[in-house]
Amino acid sequence: MPYNYIRKNAIIKNKRKPMDKTSINQKLKTVFWITFIIYFLVLIKLIFFKLPLPAVLMIITGDDINYAHSVNIIPFKTIIFYLHGNPLPHIAFKNLLGNILFFIPFGFLLPVLLSKINSAKNILIASATFSLLLELLQIFLHLGSFDIDDIFLNTVGALIGYLVALKIFTPKKQT
Helix, strand or coil: CCHHHHHHHHHHHHCCCCCCHHHHHHHHHHHHHHHHHHHHHHHHHHHHCCCCHHHHHHHHHCCCCCCCCCEECCCCHHHHHHHCCCCCHHHHHHHHHHHHHCCHHHHHHHHHHCCCCCCHHHHHHHHHHHHHHHHHHHHHCCCCCEEHHHHHHHHHHHHHHHHHHHHHHCCCCCC
């Protein structure tokens, strides 16, 4: 029996309609939203809850005055410091690469989920703004330090994610 005959009979037999493009797109968008929410929660955990919860609560309430936090507003200061082998190469690599990698999903998912974020400029603005917000929250909640270089690296990561999404979701031209 030809494949089409089997497929048609299976659909009739199961009384199921084949999925249309709108239904598939809606289900895919739901999967992307769920993925974005999970990504967001993991990002928040990594940024704000590096320490165990009791320690975080002590810091927020002001009971722990020994937790170090700093502010760097000089562009590329931390990046240059890390590239010169300070503090340790594996810590520098983790921080530099981590800041880029953590924002690739942001740049990939945002234009897929929000049609208004459809250009590199919009991704740049959205990722820099979101990263700035996270950096400010870290310093105000005393749960980390503010570093302008983190904003730069996060934005680079988001732009990489956007370029990947563009490559995947842009229809190829027929030649």
